[in-house]
Every structure is written in C-alpha cells, then in structure tokens.
Amino acid sequence: MRIGVLTSGGDAPGMNAAIRAIVRTAIFNKIEVYGINRGFAGLLEEDITPMSVYSVADILQRGGTILRTSRSEFFATDAGVKKGAEVLAEYGIDHLIVIGGDGSTKGAAALKKLGVSVIVIPGTIDNDMGCSDNSIGFDTAVTTALDAISKIRDTTSAHNRINIVQVMGRKCGDIALYAGLSGGAEALILPEVKTDIDAICERLLQGKDRGKLHSIVMLAEGCGNYMDYCVKIEERTQVTTRGTNLGYIQRGGSPSNADRNLACFMGYNAVMNIIRKTTGCVIVQRCGSYLGIPLEEALQMKKIFRQDIYEMASVLSI
Template identity: 55%
Template structure:
C-alpha cells in the first residue's frame, strides 16, 4: 500500500474534515502517499486529484463541511463511469481508496471493491440512517443544531402563545426528530416509522394550554406529511396559532461536536490501518461504544431499527 486516495461523497456532514485529517495524518505516519480526490466520484472520474500533506489538514478538525468538497455523480452509476474511474485510479497509481459518505457512497465503494480496488467506507451522514452502526459521523452535531433551534423557537412561541412545527431532515429515518425532540422537550414527535396521530398532537396542544402552557413544539421529520397542511389542521382543531419552521440545510453545517470529532478521527485512523493490512470492501462503524468494521455487503443489507423505547419515553415525558 504505497498510495491511498480519499474522497467525500453525497451530502456533507459535520466531522468529515476530522475524518479526512485522520486519514491524511495516519497515512503520512505510515509513510504512505495520500491523494485528495475533490468533488467525490465526479472528481475521481475527471481526475480532480492532488497530493496532500500535513499542512493540507491543519486547523480543519473543528470545521464543518468538507475541504475536499462533494457532489452527486450519476455517471458513476453507469458501467462507463466505473471504467473511467478505474482508468484514473490506474493513472494515479492509487492502491486503495477511503470513501466518506452514506448509503449511496458505500454502494459506489462496493462496486470499486468488486472491480479489484481495495476500498474502505466511513459512514458520514447526518440522518443516522445506516442500520449496521449505532451512530454515523455528523448525526449528533445535527441533533445539537436542532435542539438549539428548538430552544430559540420556544422563546418566541411562548411570547406569542403559539404552537410551532419544527421540520427537520430525515426523509426515511426519524432519528434527528426523535433525538432532538426528546432532548429539546418537544410535546409531539412525528417520524416516518410511526403513523401520524394528528388528534393526539392536538390533544396535547389543548391540554397544555388548559394548564397554562404558553407554547407547544412539534418535531416533524421531513417527508412525513406537509408541514403547512399539518399546521393548518392543528390550528383549525385547537384554535392555537401554529407556525412552521423548516430548518433545512442549517442542520448540515456548523462546528462538529466533540463526539463526532472523536469517532471521525478513530474511524479515519482505522480505515488506513485496514488498507495497510490488505483489507478491502469493509465498512467502518460504531457499535456498543466501540469502533468496528464489517463487510460492506453486510453493512448495506442491515435495515435501520427505530428506537421505539426512546419514542415511548418521549411520549411519556411530554404528557
């Protein structure tokens, strides 16, 4: 293993830079040349590659986003795109690749591994929607961002006596809404894993108002109904003025939490070690408070389990 390439693919996540830093410095420590591939698989196909050194990753552990930038790449999903990538890998004498991203990025890593290129996947996605790992890099930073927003929204909602729907990311996975809703003291949490019970939401708004509560926060995972239509229905059934706050891509940015920096650093370090050991087609993860690696096929096949125990706790505490 003389040369390793690293790229970030798909949606950016806080902690990606910490992982890049770990990959670069662990490679240099082991006398391995390290190449940064810019703009994900699109950059791999086009040869947008430059050698990295210690200075390349100075002062980035605390920065959100990714210094390598990222992009979606439909061409890479074709046989022709894979062939172009393999040609670039050969031209640049890349012996192994470390891919930072989510489910789609891992599928690309799997294809390269099957084509004979040693690859390791590092899970970076704020949605926390990968079933094989307890947490993905960037998830807890996104949760902290949402909790901070809920606190600010509660202030203004209390001043006006309003209900407020806070829409967060997570189209098919409700973890951001669940974790942030519990930590932020939301009265109701609406997630794709559970059927919407709008009457239950309305009852909580009315009961809260009857005991003198000045606000009501409803955490909603994106894609689970239309936030504005839900707000209209709640307003009609309860008489409480109901506003909508869509946090959007603010959840992707910001300084990564200590936890995200730590697991990113440990996963990046271990990913390089696995390549040096001759391993390929592996996925890094965090399970039972430890860094793990497993076959990337197995990682992709595991469905995400919803934490219903936490969901029930949130319901009990929001009576």
C-alpha cells in the same frame, strides 16, 4: 502504498476531522495520500491532488468538507464505475477511502466488484445507516436543532403558540427523535411511526388544559411539509400555529466534540485496516467499539428504529 480519499453525497460536520485523521495516520505510516475533489464526479474528471500534513492543518473544527462533494449520475452507471476504477489504477491509487452515506457505500461496493480495494466511513447527518450506531455529522445536526428549539421556544411561549420545527430526515427520523427528546417537544412526527394528526392535536390540547402556554412539534421532512401541518393543527386546536424549517442549517457549523472524536476514530481505523490488509468494509461504531463490517453485509443491515426512545419521549413530554 498510495491511498485516495473522497467525500460523497451530502456534506456532514466532522468530515474534515475524518480527512485529517486519514491523512495524518497515513503519512505517519509512510503512505502517500491523494485527495479526490468533488466526490465520484471528481474521480471521473481526474480532479486529484496529493495531500500532506499541511493540507489538513487547521480543519478539525471546520464544517463542510475541504475536498468538496457532489453527486454523479454517470458514476451510477456500469461505464461510470469502470472509468472510476481505471482512473484509480492510472494514478496508482492502491486503496480508496470513501466518506459518505448509503449511496456512497453503494458506489464503493460497485468499485469493489471490479477489484478496487475500498473502505467506507459513514458520514451523514441523517444517521440512517443500519450498520453503525452513529454516523459522522449526526450529533452536530441534533445539537443545531436543539439550539434552534430553545430559541423558538422563547418566542412561542411569549405568544402562546404551537410551533412546528421541521428537520432533515426523509426515511430516518433520528434527528427529530433525539432533538425532540432533549428539547422537550410535545409531539414527534416521524417516518417510522404512522401519523395520527387527531391524536397529536388531542395531546396538544390536553397540555394546554393542564396549563402549558406553548408547544413544540418536531417534524421529520420525510413526513411532509411543515406548512401543511400548521394548517391542519391550527384548524383542529384553534391555537395559532407557526412553523420553522431548519433546512441546511443542520448540515453546517463546527462539529461537536462527539462528531470530532467519532471522525478521528473512524479515519484512524480506516487506515489501520488498510495496513492490516482488511479492506472491502465499512468502519462502524458498535457499542463503543470500532469494527470493519464487509460492504455487502453493511448494505443489507436495515436501520432499527428506537421505539423505546420514542415512547420515553412521549412519556416525558406530557
């Protein structure tokens, strides 16, 4: 038996831990493993390399992905998917494991329709896949944002300012939500909640009247640019307002304990599912357990916004 593994889309801390788990679990069970470099683009270009136990030595703690990643416009076409399936057959790869987000899952589903045996492992810092409680990289991204908030709060307090911290999250505001909760942000601006800038400013001024010397506002990138909000908030509150965009800092760095464990469990279970002949699925974490959800079903599951956590964050930040 021969397995191929690739990482696709945006990189996420913990992808290397998942690659390591896949390779070592496969080799332990006498299965050959091939690494496909640069995602689906590398598959189309036949950038494929055999992997060994030593290929994944000393990568558990490393961010990014040793297989590198990319986005392929050609693979999104019927001709691209067909060529991908042909390359897999040419190399004798019986099963493909894809580590990535929603777009990568759609690519895997397209290959499945052509008869390719595929398994997906959720790897995206946005945590926007509705099928799994957590995706690889999310916890590290929140931890990175929280560390930044702590540092920003020091200087914000020294200058009696409002600071807007912009984090990633186009359609899903989980990074802003969870980092804001644990970082004690005074306000959250998320894609899932209609933004009322006047209400936010009123809340900030109420805090100031109670003696707060500074405020942090968490902004998910899907709601706009922090610089625009700086202007709006400063105009309404007359308090000096600055902003920080954490950008790609959130994607880098050594993965957290939670992400390493999540990646190990998902990588191991992906290979075990192949051995059990249960493919065509996404390996998900649900209430502490690891399950294989059919690809088509997983793609239909919408991300459920945690309104209860949003409300709790609002209460705790008064």
